Amino acid sequence: MGFRIAVDRDLCQGHGVCESEAPDVFEVPKHGTVEVLDEAPPEAQRAAVLNAVKYCPTHALSLVEED
Numbered sequence: 001m002g003f004r005i006a007v008d009r010d011l012c013q014g015h016g017v018c019e020s021e022a023p024d025v026f027e028v029p030k031h032g033t034v035e036v037l038d039e040a041p042p043e044a045q046r047a048a049v050l051n052a053v054k055y056c057p058t059h060a061l062s063l064v065e066e067d
């Protein structure tokens, strides 16, 4: 069980909302697209990651459930 994060880099425009929502998981350089610091974060990060997915203005992020 657990989850991982999928990023569509063609959609990411570097807004940084994801970093604001989940700073332990996402890092967005001043110029560039998101870097995922932890592609399979612990369960404790789920709520923050879900907020990042929800509020990303370009819908570049998704949470993928793992068996």
Ligand code: SF4
Residues within 6 Å of the ligand: 011, 012, 013, 014, 015, 016, 017, 018, 019, 028, 033, 034, 055, 056, 057, 058, 059, 060, 061
């Ligand atoms: S919020 Fe979305 S568009 Fe902005 S940096 Fe994060 S993934 Fe990219």
